[in-house]
Amino acid sequence: MAASKGNETVLELSGIQKSFGSLHVLKNMDLKVNKGDFIAIVGKSGCGKSTLLRMIAGLESPTAGGLYMNGKPVKGNSLAKIMFQDGRLLPWKTVEQNVGLGLKKGSHDKIASLLKRVGLMERAKDWPGVLSGGQRQRVALARALVHEPELLLLDEPLGALDALTRIEMHQLIEELWKEKQFTAILVTHDVEEAVALANRVIVIEEGRIALHQSINLPYPRQREHPIFIKSVSRILHQILGTEKVSPNQEPRKLLEG
């Protein structure tokens, strides 16, 4: 249940590079994402993880390398929807208008059912300005999911929330992921969040994949479980550079390329 459903590749990155002027953000990156995967990308700030996500969303194009969605090159990725860190709700539209953004007329039932699912049905007519941070991110989540994306991209969506709200959101995202069976890629700097949600955690360092760790734990995950704790500490050590990691885990890129 935790592992990917089948081995159908949804997204493939091969030899991806991205430079901004003389700054090389991503250096030769390969990654395969299977249908139903929940991938978490962690790394220090400035390591290129958000750039990678924006590239998958079609908001940036790679300097070199290929990016394929269901085997086709990505150009303005309409099969993926991105949920931003700051929510980016339109302040002049009500909650339900925000969720319905870009939908055809007559999608009212779809909007209502998702709003109900994220627990904001009674706030449908409110302005985003009066919602709390957590509620705003729920609206943003509903807005992303109403399009029934094949791939949901989460760009540090919970970074600005308090710890309790974050745990509630983890549960909600996990439930929706199981329910709607989409593939998800989460960029985060919170290692526990990554281990709580993802079946594969990728650590990016200096524009390369430094660690690729599978998490084989059933959902919902117990944070006290020894494997959970071990995984978190292993990833943290990798990020902080406090321990040499033995290279016996999964495909792992060393500093070549």
Place this chain on the structure above:
Amino acid sequence: MKKRMNSFIPWMVPLLLLVSWQIFSSLGWISSRILPSPIDIFKAAIELGQSGQLFHHIGVSTKRAFWGFLIGGGIGFALGLWNGLSKVAETLFDTSIQMIRNIPHLALIPIVILWFGIGEEAKLFLVALGTFFPIYLNTFHGIRSVDASLIEMGKVYGLKGISLFRHVIFPGALSSILVGVRYALGITWVTLIVAETIAANSGIGYMAMNAREFMQLDVVVLSIILYAFLGKLSDYTAKLAERRFLKWNTNYQR
């Protein structure tokens, strides 16, 4: 009760001024040859109202303000949109517009009289020119300052072209545009006052100048008060529009 008090407070100072003005006039401390008393001005208003002259002049002035504002504001809005949305248009037009903007439009009165005489065109031209710039500038600035991350979000969610403009860019620019509208309405009346006193044969400014010839000081002061009143009225209308269109913004909620 408290709400009624609150809406009364802004009017306390004008009312107090009015009452003391009347008292000082009645006591003879202010000569009626310098400043007529409020009651005299009120009487003059009734007299002119009964003869129909008052409403004729108010009507003429309001019509000029309306059309001048509509033409100047309309062109300013259109150019502001165009230059705000297109880098090419901005490069082409903005420098020229900024050059013209630095000429006070009232400085053009002599040449406008030579061009149009004292006909309606002269007043419309001046009002349009005066209202053009604040609306142009604020529309342009409003469009340019729409949050780029919201535009990006709109594109991710499938908005483009007209729908992106309608749902994201225009509402994002609207508060700035409405500031321009309020500012332009103020300029409309200032322009009209000057233009009508110098070159007109109807309108409130003309009424004032005409009264000056006959030493009707009460009518002169009445005209000045009318301008203040009409200016306030149009500002109030713009404020209502702000409240209506920006009701999502907590800064504009009552």
